[in-house]
Amino acid sequence: MTRYRFDQIAENSTAKKKPEESDRNRYVGLEHLDPGTLEVTRWGAEITPKGDKLLMKKGDVLFGRRRAYQKKVGIAPFDGIFSAHGMVLRPKADVVDPMFFPFFISSDMFLDEAIRVSVGSLSPTANWKDLRTLEFDLPSPGKQRELAGILSEAESLKGHYRKLLTTCDDVVKSQFVEIFSKKEFPLIPLSQACTKITDGTHKTPQYQEAGIAFISAKNVTSDGKLDFSDIKHISTDEYESIQKRCETQIGDVLLTKSGSLGMPAIVDVDFPIGLFESLAVLKYRRDILDGVFLREQLKSARVQDQFTGGVKGIAVKHLHLNVIGRTSIIVPPLELQEEFTDFVAQVDKSKFKLGTCGGML
Structure with a gap:
């Protein structure tokens, strides 16, 4: 050395x-x-x-x-x-x-x-x-070259694992189409499928080093998860003020309104979170909709096309709440939605195992 x-x-x-x-x-x-x-x-x-x-x-x-x-x-x-x-x-x-x-x-x-x-x-x-x-x-130049060869192989294997994870997502999309495109189901606008559709604060809060988690559209991943690796924090007072506008609970569906438009995620944490205006919260009717089913339907081409058609703005694009509210979704029997959710859960288990294997490299 x-x-x-x-x-x-x-x-x-x-x-x-x-x-x-x-x-x-x-x-x-x-x-x-x-x-x-x-x-x-x-x-x-x-x-x-x-x-x-x-x-x-x-x-x-x-x-x-x-x-x-x-x-x-x-x-x-x-x-x-x-x-x-x-x-x-x-x-x-x-x-x-x-x-x-x-x-x-x-x-x-x-x-x-x-x-x-x-x-x-x-x-x-x-x-x-x-x-x-x-x-x-x-290490010596010779050892560096040796290590580079080994690490390159590991990096290549990780790439294969990432492709398998993408395949898992494609399987979920295919299953959604297979189950829900063969029959006609009732169509209703999201405004009727939800008890409330609103967005986060339009005022930039006073950030602090610690406190309540505060998230925006950039914290929603492409696979419908919330990423808390890069968040800001706000005071309890700011959080309580935001909650008056957009209270969030476990199971609620969030939807990105700017940046990468129309990306949904489910609130799956039990600690308080504050939302910026780039996120909408959909408080869907749990008597007629399953959260995972709703999230995957919001990713579908039919729904995304409705979002895209209603996007406003030339330089910075925004998905407005009224566009979200009038977007129509299918509402199959709840039992059928839950069967689909069980399938997604099995795929998620496979993705977790693949991710664990890839992370060991």
Whole structure:
């Protein structure tokens, strides 16, 4: 092992540009980096990103320096632009093997140190001036190449597991179509299927370091879950004020109104949460609807087409409450919905096992 300063290991590329319309589809933000994998599978922005962005080249290592505790590291999939809240890192080949370098940056050895030197309370950020002087022990070049080969195989296996997880989601969609498209069921608007449809506070709260969890559309994942890895906190007084407008309970369905539009999730936590206006809460009638069935129906093409047709805004798109309310859904017998929910539960168990296996790599 030989000890090096970080600025002897890595180059911090700071070249920037002001995005143009043509850059919109070649933009990678921190929201596109997934913890636990170097593969970047999502990118792009609905509108041209604002402010200067970092230039990246295919193969560069992208490090989310803002909220480094999220441990977001990826490999640039193409030449493009990257969030200014990140870093574009390149290996110094005389010290570190280029194939080994991404695995070093994504290692706990580096990330734990990056977290330690981060500054700021609400959004701790790792800065180059603090990172550059950190020291790390690196194995010999030959050992780095050997480790890179092993870690590349593991990364490839994790990719296969992620594809299997996607297949599980596709199976649920297919089963929904298979069960509910062969017969005609009553159609009613969501306004009649719910006792209340409202959204979160339209006023930005006063955030604090600890307190009640406060979430927005960015905390809803594509598979219909709530992600609490990156949240803000508010006071009890602010929470109680928000609850007067949009009280949330376990089982309620949330729906994104801006950003990634029309993505549903079920409230599955028993601690209090406050909502921002980018989330709507659907207090559905539990005497006629099952929550999991409703969530999966909201993902369906027929419902999504209704949402898309009612979207307002050119630059920043919003899904308004009146559009949600008039969107029609099918209401099959509750027993049939529950049979479908049981099937989804079995698929979720398979996904959990796959995720556990993938996480062990």
